[in-house]
Amino acid sequence: MRGSDIKKNHDKLPQNRLKTGVAYMESLEGKLLDENIEKNIKCLKTIFEKCSDIIFREFVFAQNEQIKLALIYTDGLADKGQVSDQIMRALALEVPMAVPGRVITKAQALEFIKERGLCIHQIKETNKVGEVVNAILSGDTVLLVDGHDTAIINGARGWEARAITDPEAEPTVRGPRESFVESLRVNTSLLRRKIKNPNLKIESFQVGRLSTTDVAIAYLEGVANPAIIKEVKTRIERIKIDAILETGYIEELIEDEPWSPFPTVNHTEKPDRVAAMLLEGRIAIFVDGTPFVLTVPSLMVEFLHASEDYYERFIFTSAVRIVRYLAAFASLVLPSLYIAIVSYHHELLPTALLLSVAAQREKVPYPAFFEVFLMELVFEVLREAGIRLPRPIGQAISIVGALVLGDSAVRAGFVAEATIIVVAFTGISSFTFHYSASISFRLLRFFLMILSGTLGIFGLTIGISAICIHLCGLRSFGVPYLSPVVPTAYSDLKDVVIRAPWWAMVANPRSIPGHNKKRESFGMKPMPPENGE
Amino acid sequence: MKKKVWLAICIFIIANFMSGCWSRRELNEVAIVLGAGIDAIDNDRIRLTVQVAIPMAFASGQESMGGKKQAASMEVSSDGATIEEAERYLAMKIPREIYWGHCVALIIGENMAKKGVRTITDFFERDREPRETMWVMVAKGTAEDFLKTGSILEKTSSQAVGLLTRMKTGYAVKLFEFVEMLAEEGIQPAAAGVRVVEVNEASDESQQAETGGRRVEMAGTALFKEDRMVGWLDADETRGLMWLKGQNLKGIITVPAPDEPDKMVSIRVKRNAREIKAESVDSIPTFKVKIRVEGDMIEQQSMGDLSEPEKIKKINDSMAAEIRKRAQSALRKAQDDYGVDVFGFGQAYHRRFKNEWKDIKHNWDDKFKQAKVEIQVEANVREMGLLTKRPGTNK
Numbered sequence: 029m030r031g032s033d034i035k036k037n038h039d040k041l042p043q044n045r046l047k048t049g050v051a052y053m054e055s056l057e058g059k060l061l062d063e064n065i066e067k068n069i070k071c072l073k074t075i076f077e078k079c080s081d082i083i084f085r086e087f088v089f090a091q092n093e094q095i096k097l098a099l100i101y102t103d104g105l106a107d108k109g110q111v112s113d114q115i116m117r118a119l120a121l122e123v124p125m126a127v128p129g130r131v132i133t134k135a136q137a138l139e140f141i142k143e144r145g146l147c148i149h150q151i152k153e154t155n156k157v158g159e160v161v162n163a164i165l166s167g168d169t170v171l172l173v174d175g176h177d178t179a180i181i182n183g184a185r186g187w188e189a190r191a192i193t194d195p196e197a198e199p200t201v202r203g204p205r206e207s208f209v210e211s212l213r214v215n216t217s218l219l220r221r222k223i224k225n226p227n228l229k230i231e232s233f234q235v236g237r238l239s240t241t242d243v244a245i246a247y248l249e250g251v252a253n254p255a256i257i258k259e260v261k262t263r264i265e266r267i268k269i270d271a272i273l274e275t276g277y278i279e280e281l282i283e284d285e286p287w288s289p290f291p292t293v294n295h296t297e298k299p300d301r302v303a304a305m306l307l308e309g310r311i312a313i314f315v316d317g318t319p320f321v322l323t324v325p326s327l328m329v330e331f332l333h334a335s336e337d338y339y340e341r342f343i344f345t346s347a348v349r350i351v352r353y354l355a356a357f358a359s360l361v362l363p364s365l366y367i368a369i370v371s372y373h374h375e376l377l378p379t380a381l382l383l384s385v386a387a388q389r390e391k392v393p394y395p396a397f398f399e400v401f402l403m404e405l406v407f408e409v410l411r412e413a414g415i416r417l418p419r420p421i422g423q424a425i426s427i428v429g430a431l432v433l434g435d436s437a438v439r440a441g442f443v444a445e446a447t448i449i450v451v452a453f454t455g456i457s458s459f460t461f462h463y464s465a466s467i468s469f470r471l472l473r474f475f476l477m478i479l480s481g482t483l484g485i486f487g488l489t490i491g492i493s494a495i496c497i498h499l500c501g502l503r504s505f506g507v508p509y510l511s512p513v514v515p516t517a518y519s520d521l522k523d524v525v526i527r528a529p530w531w532a533m534v535a536n537p538r539s540i541p542g543h544n545k546k547r548e549s550f551g552m553k554p555m556p557p558e559n560g561e
Numbered sequence: 562m563k564k565k566v567w568l569a570i571c572i573f574i575i576a577n578f579m580s581g582c583w584s585r586r587e588l589n590e591v592a593i594v595l596g597a598g599i600d601a602i603d604n605d606r607i608r609l610t611v612q613v614a615i616p617m618a619f620a621s622g623q624e625s626m627g628g629k630k631q632a633a634s635m636e637v638s639s640d641g642a643t644i645e646e647a648e649r650y651l652a653m654k655i656p657r658e659i660y661w662g663h664c665v666a667l668i669i670g671e672n673m674a675k676k677g678v679r680t681i682t683d684f685f686e687r688d689r690e691p692r693e694t695m696w697v698m699v700a701k702g703t704a705e706d707f708l709k710t711g712s713i714l715e716k717t718s719s720q721a722v723g724l725l726t727r728m729k730t731g732y733a734v735k736l737f738e739f740v741e742m743l744a745e746e747g748i749q750p751a752a753a754g755v756r757v758v759e760v761n762e763a764s765d766e767s768q769q770a771e772t773g774g775r776r777v778e779m780a781g782t783a784l785f786k787e788d789r790m791v792g793w794l795d796a797d798e799t800r801g802l803m804w805l806k807g808q809n810l811k812g813i814i815t816v817p818a819p820d821e822p823d824k825m826v827s828i829r830v831k832r833n834a835r836e837i838k839a840e841s842v843d844s845i846p847t848f849k850v851k852i853r854v855e856g857d858m859i860e861q862q863s864m865g866d867l868s869e870p871e872k873i874k875k876i877n878d879s880m881a882a883e884i885r886k887r888a889q890s891a892l893r894k895a896q897d898d899y900g901v902d903v904f905g906f907g908q909a910y911h912r913r914f915k916n917e918w919k920d921i922k923h924n925w926d927d928k929f930k931q932a933k934v935e936i937q938v939e940a941n942v943r944e945m946g947l948l949t950k951r952p953g954t955n956k
Contacts, residue, residue, distance in 0.1 A: 371585045374593075375662040375692075379720075380619075382593065382663060387620035389588040396587060482577045484585075 056158040065096050065174040072100060075161060082164065087116065089141075090123045091132045096174040100160075105167030107186025114147035115169065115182060134175040141173060142180060150183030162240060189214065195297050197463060203339045207297045212242050212316035215299075219246060219312070222303035227251070230314075233264055235278070239271035242316040243278070246302075251544040252309045256505050260311050260324060274318045282324075284503050289468040292504035294326035301335040309542025325505035327539060329513070329524050331465030332356055337527050346526035352460050353525055359458035360469045363400050364480035364488050366450045370396040372484035388444035397481030399443050403451040404474065406433055411455070511539035529553075589616075591660040595634060596719025598704025599681050600670035602640060607673065607681065609647035610638040610705040612719050613655060619716070633716035636709045644684040661690035665723035667697050667736060668755065670704040674783060674790035682740055693737040696726050699783035699790060701756040710757045710775050718777045722755055729811040731779040732799045746922050747907020749785055751802065754793060756780040784901050786926065791899045794891060801891025804852050804884055805904045805936075807835035814856065814940075816879035818863035819872045826867070828856040828880055828942055837909040841917065846932040848906050854884060857944040861951075868949045873942055881938035888936050902929040 056075075061068050069084065076082040081103045089095035097119060101111060123145050132140050142151065154160060155178050160170050167185035192214070195207035208215045216230050227249040235243045243264060247257055263282040272278060279293045280286065296302060297319045302312045305323040313322040332352055337345045369376050370385065377385065392399060410429040417425055434452070437443045454473070458466040472495060479487035502509035512520030517538045522528035531552035536544055598610035618633040637654050641647030648659060667685060669678055685691045700707040712721035726733035733753045734742075742750035757775050782794040782802055794802055803810045810830060818824040838849040858876075861867060867876065895903055907925045911918040921928050 370588055374586075374588065374591070374660060375690075379595070379663045379665065382588075383614055383616060383619040386588045386591075386593060386614070386616035387618070390616050390620075392589065395585070478577055481585075487577075 056161060059157040061155050061157060061160070061172075061177045061179060063175055063177045065098060065172050068172050068179075069098055071157065072160070072164075075157075076164075085116070087120050089132070089137065090120050091127075091130070091140075092134075092137070094174075095132070095134055095137050098172040099169055100164055100172070101169040101184075102164055102167060105165075105185060105187045106169045107184045110148070110184040110186065111169050111182075114184070115171065118147050119145050138173050138176045138178060138180075141171070146171075146180070146182065148182045148184055152181040152183070153178050154181060155179070165240070166242075192218070198296060198298055198301070198335070200298075200334070200336045200339075203336050204298065204300045206299060208299060208319035208321060210317050210319060212244060212314055215314050215319070215321065216244060216246065218299040219302055219306075222299055223248070223306065228306070231261075233261075235264065235267050236269060236271045239273070241272040243272065244314040246306060246312040246314065248306050248309070248544075251307065251542050252311055253541045253543065256325065256541070257311060259505055260313070264313070272315055275313065275315045275320045275322045278313060278315060279322055284505065288498065288502055289471050290328070290499065290502060290509070291331070291464040291468065292326060292502060292509060294323045294330050294462075295320045295464065296323065296335075297321070298335055304335065304338065307544075307547070308537055309540045309544065325507040325540065327504070327507065327511060328465075328499065328502075328509050331462035333523075334461075338530075342527050342529040349525055349527060355457035355460040356465075356469065359454050359460075359466065360473055361476060361488065361492065362454045362457070363404060363450055363473060364476040364491070365485075366447070367397050367400050367477060368480040368485045368488055370446075371481070385444070385446050388446050391441040392444050393441070395481075396447070397477065399447050400451065401474070401477060401481075403437075403443055403447055404454075404477070407451055407455050408470070507539060507541065512537065586658060586660070590657055592655050592657040593660050593662075594664045595717050596666045596668060596708055596722075597661075597664055597685075598668040598670065598700070598708045599644070599673050600703045600705055601673040601676045606640050606642055607644065607647060608638055608640050608705065609644055609651065610636055610708050611651060611655075611659065612636050612708045612717055613659075614717065633711075634719075636705070638705055644681060645688075661685075661688065662692065664691050664695050665719045667695050668700050668704040668707050668722075669698065669752070670700055670707075671702060671783075671790070673704070674699045674752075674785070677788040678785075678790075679743065679788040682736070682743070685736055686740060691736075693740075694735050696723060696753065697734055697736050697739040698722060698753045698755045701754060701780055701793075707755060707757055707777060710777050712776060721777055722779070725777075725779050726753060729809060731796065732782045732803055732806075732808065743785075743788060745908065747902065747909075747911050747918075747925060748905040749787070749901040749903045749926070751785060751794075751903040752783050754780040754783045784895060784899050784903055786899070786901045791901060792894075794894055797887060798891040798894055801887035801889070802895075802903065804833065804854075804888045805835060805850060805891060807833065807852075809833065813859065814854075814880050814883050816876060816883055818861060818865060819867070819875040819879075820865035821863040824862035826858065826863070826876055827860040828876070829859040830854060830856045831943065837904075837906060839906070839910040839913040841914060842933070844917075846906070846910050846928060848909065848932060848934045850888075850934060850936045852884060852888065852936065852938045854880065854938065854940045855943050856880070856940070858942055858946055864951060864954055866950050866954045868945055876942055877940045880940035880942070884938045884940060885936050888938070892934055892936070896930060896932070896934070900926050900930050902926060906932065906934070 062071070069086070073084065083099075083101055083103050085099040087097055087099075089097055099111065099115060119141065126144055142153075152163075154163075160179050160181070163181040164170055167187060169182040169184050171180040171182060173180070189211045190209050192206050192209055194205050198207075206218060208218060219230075220228065225248070228246065229249050230244050230246045233243045233245070234240050245257075245260055245264070260282070264278065267278070267281050269277065269281070275295060279291075279295065283292045285292055294305075296305075302321050302323060306312060310323045310325065313324070333349070337349060340348075370389065374382055389396070394402070410425070410433070413425055413429075414422065434448055438445050438448060458469060476488060476491040479491040481487075483490065499510050500508075500514055508515060511517060512524060519535055520537045520539050522533055523537065530548075531554070534546055534548055534550055534552075536542060536547045592611075592613045593616070594611045595614050596612040598612075600608040600610070602608050612634045613636075614634050615632060637651055639647045639650040639654065641650055651659060669681070673681070685695070686693065708718055710718050712718050715721040715724060725731075731753060732751065734751065739750055739752055742748050755777055757777055759774060760776055779796075780793075781796050782799045783790050784792050784794060800810070800812065810833065812830050814828045814830065815825050816828070818826045832853075832855040834853045836851045836853075838851070840847045840849070858867070865872065867873065892904070895901055902925065906929060907922070911922070
C-alpha cells in the first residue's frame with residue numbers, strides 16, 4: 029500500500045476513533061454521569077470498546093431488587109478478592125442481614141451503600157466521566173448506582189508486582205538491602221518508613237497525555253527550600269508529552285543544561301539514599317513504573333559518593349573516597365596521558381620503564397593513539413555486550429573478551445601489553461563511582477584522547493581546562509554544580525574528598541540551600557563521663 | 562548561537578586533524594640513546610659514538626624464548642666537525658630518529674679531554690632533549706671502546722656506570738655541575754674517571770663471549786685546568802678530593818683497633834661536611850679546612866670493649882688521621898703536581914677578600930700553588946651496631 033492510500037483510508041476512519049489520541053481524553057473533560065445507570069454503562073462501554081480487560085459486572089441490590097448496581101474495574105489491576113468479598117458479597121447478600129426489614133428507596137441507596145454497604149477503606153465520589161475512566165485505569169473499582177449521577181470509586185487496588193529486592197545498580201556491603209520497585213506507592217511507603225515525620229510531603233501529579241503516569245515529588249517541609257520546590261513543580265507541570273515510561277524522560281525534560289555531558293539530576297534506586305538526600309534539603313521525584321528515583325538539585329561530588337560512605341566508619345571511608353577520586357581521574361585521563369607520553373613526551377618515563385614500553389611497542393604497527401582508541405572501542409563493545417546479553421552466556425563473553433581479545437591481540441602484535449593494562453585499568457576505574465557520571469567520563473575520555481593524540485600533553489591540558497570551565501558554569505536547579513568546591517563552602521569540605529565523622533558533621537551542607545541548618549547537636553563526640561563514674 | 566556552536570566544533574575537529582599529529586614520535590620510531598661518547602680524531606674533528614638501546618632485548622620473557630640472548634645495545638660511531646654534524650651522519654646509519662632524552666652518561670675520551678671540552682658541552686646544554694643531569698665522565702682510552710664494552714649485570718655499559726655513580730663510591734659530577742665549575746672563577750672542574758678492565762668473571766661461555774672478558778669500572782678522577790684535562794687522581798686520592806669538596810660519599814674507613822693495633826676496626830661514613838675559612842697571611846692565601854665526619858662502627862676484629870668513651874676517642878682520632886692523610890694526598894697532587902684548584906679554595910678566598918680577588922683571579926692557579934692549606938678533621942663514631950661488646954670480650 030502506498031502512502032497516499034494509507035492517508036485516504038485514515039481519512040475514512042470514523043470520527044470517534046480519530047479522537048483516540050490526546051484529544052479523546054480531553055474530550056471527556058467536563059462530561060458528567062447520568063442518573064440512568066443504563067446510559068452510564070453504555071457510555072463507559074463505548075469508551076472501553078475493545079478493551080477486553082475491563083470488566084463490567086451488573087447486579088441488583090439485595091435490599092431492593094429495583095435498584096441496579098454495576099461494578100467496573102480492570103482485570104488484573106483490581107484486587108479481585110476484595111471486589112467480590114467486600115463489595116459484591118456485601119451489597120448482593122449481606123446488606124439485608126445488617127438491617128433486616130428496612131426498605132431502601134432508590135433515593136436513599138447511594139448514601140446507604142456508602143455508610144453501611146461497602147467494606148472498603150478508601151472511597152471517593154465523583155460525577156465526572158473523566159475521573160471514572162481514570163480511576164478504572166488506575167486499578168480502582170467503580171460502583172454505579174441506579175438513579176444517581178454519582179459513582180463511588182473504591183480503592184481496592186491489587187496487582188502483581190515485583191518483590192522488593194537488593195539494589196542491582198548500587199550494591200552495598202553494609203547498609204539497607206532494599207531497593208525501589210516499579211510501583212509508586214510501594215516506593216513512597218519505603219521512603220515513609222525511613223522518615224516517620226508528617227513534614228515528609230509527597231505531592232502527586234499526573235504526567236503524560238496518553239499514559240497519565242503518576243508522578244510524585246517528595247520533600248521535607250521546613251528543610252527543603254520552597255523556591256526550589258516551586259521550581260521543580262513548575263518544571264514538571266510544564267511537561268506535555270504522550271507518555272512517561274521512566275524517570276529518564278523527566279530528567280531530560282527538566283535538567284538545567286540539556287547539552288552538557290554531565291548529569292545535573294541524580295538518580296538512585298535506594299530508599300536510604302533518597303532519605304539522606306531529602307534530609308539535606310533535596311527533592312525527590314518518583315515516577316510510577318520505574319525503580320529509579322530522581323533527586324535534585326544535585327552536585328558533581330554526589331556522583332563520586334556512595335551511600336555506604338556514611339555507614340562505614342569514617343577513617344576507612346575517607347581513604348576509600350580518596351581512592352575513588354583518583355580512580356575517577358584515571359578513568360578520565362589515563363588513556364590520553366598514555367598516548368601523550370608514548371607519542372610525544374618520552375622524557376616522562378623512567379629509563380627502565382621506557383625501554384620496557386618501547387620493547388612492547390616494537391611489534392605494534394599502529395600509532396599509540398590509534399591503538400588505544402581501538403582498544404577503548406573494543407572495551408566499550410564488551411561492556412555493552414555484558415549488559416545486553418542474556419545472563420547464561422555472560423561467562424562465554426567474558427572469556428572471549430578477556431582471553432581471546434586481550435591476550436591474543438597482544439600475541440598477534442596488534443597492541444602492546446601496556447595499552448591493554450591502561451585500557452583495562454581505565455575501564456575498571458570507571459566502575460568505582462556512580463554510573464551516570466561514569467558514562468559522561470567515558471565520552472569525554474574519547475574527546476581527550478583525540479586532543480592528546482594530536483597535541484600531546486598540551487592538548488590534554490586544553491581539554492581538561494575546557495571541561496573545568498564547562499563544569500564551573502553548570503547549575504542544577506540554581507545550585508552551582510561544582511559546589512561546595514567551587515564556589516567554596518569551607519564547612520562543606522568535610523564531606524567531599526574525605527568524610528568527617530558523624531559527630532563532627534553538625535551543619536547540614538550549605539551548598540544545598542535549605543532551612544535546616546543543623547542536623548545534630550554539638551558535643552556528640554563519644555567521650556568518657558567527666559566525673560569519672 | 563547554534564550556528565556558532567557547530568562552527569566551533571568543526572574548527573576544533575579540522576584544527577586537530579590538520580595539524581597531522583605534528584612532532585609526534587612513536588616509541589618504535591626512535592633510537593633511544595643511553596650513552597654518548599666523544600673522542601678526538603685527526604684534523605680537529607670529533608668522533609661521536611652513541612649507544613642505542615635495542616628495545617626487544619628489554620622485553621620480558623624474550624631471553625628464554627629465543628635461546629640466544631639478544632644484544633641489548635648497539636654502538637654506532639660517526640665523525641664530524643661538531644657533534645650535531647656527527648649526529649646527522651649517524652642518521653645515515655641508524656634508521657630511526659636519534660632521541661637523547663634518556664642519555665645517562667656523557668663519556669669523554671682521554672684525547673678529547675686533553676684537547677678541551679668546551680667545544681662539546683654546548684650541544685648537550687643547548688639541545689632540548691639531553692638532560693643536564695647526565696653524568697660526565699672521562700674514559701681512560703677512547704670513549705668508543707668504553708661504550709662497546711658490555712656488562713653482565715646491567716644490560717649496557719652506560720647503565721652500568723650510571724648505577725656505579727649512584728653508589729657514591731667515587732667522585733661523580735653531572736653535566737650542569739661540570740659546566741658550572743667550568744664557568745666559575747676560583748674552581749677548576751673535575752670529572753669522574755672510568756676505564757675498561759680485562760677480567761674473567763663471566764659464569765659461562767656465552768657471557769664471556771658477550772662481554773669479551775672485559776668490564777667497566779670507576780677509575781679515580783680526571784682533573785681539568787680550564788677545559789683541558791691535566792691529570793688523574795687515583796681511587797684513594799679521589800676520596801681525599803671528596804672529603805675536601807664536602808661531597809657526600811658512602812664508604813668505609815678502616816683504622817687499627819685501640820687495644821690491639823694489629824686488628825682493625827671499620828667505620829661506615831654516614832655524614833660528612835667541610836668548611837673552608839680563607840685568610841691572607843703576608844698576602845699568601847691561607848686556608849683552614851674543617852672536615853666533619855660521622856660514622857657508625859660496622860666491624861671490628863679485636864676483642865676489646867670499644868664502647869668505652871676513651872677507646873671511642875682513640876678510634877675517632879685515628880679516623881681523623883686517616884681522613885686527613887687522604888685529603889692531604891689529594892691536595893698535594895692537585896696543588897703541587899698539577900697546580901689546579903679543583904676544591905674551590907678560590908671561591909672561598911673570593912668570598913672573604915673581594916677586592917684582592919680582582920688582582921689575583923687571572924693567575925689564581927699559580928697563586929694556589931703557594932697557598933697554605935691546614936686540614937682539620939673532626940671524626941665521630943656515633944653508633945656501635947647491634948653489638949656493644951662481642952661475646953667473650955676481654956675484661
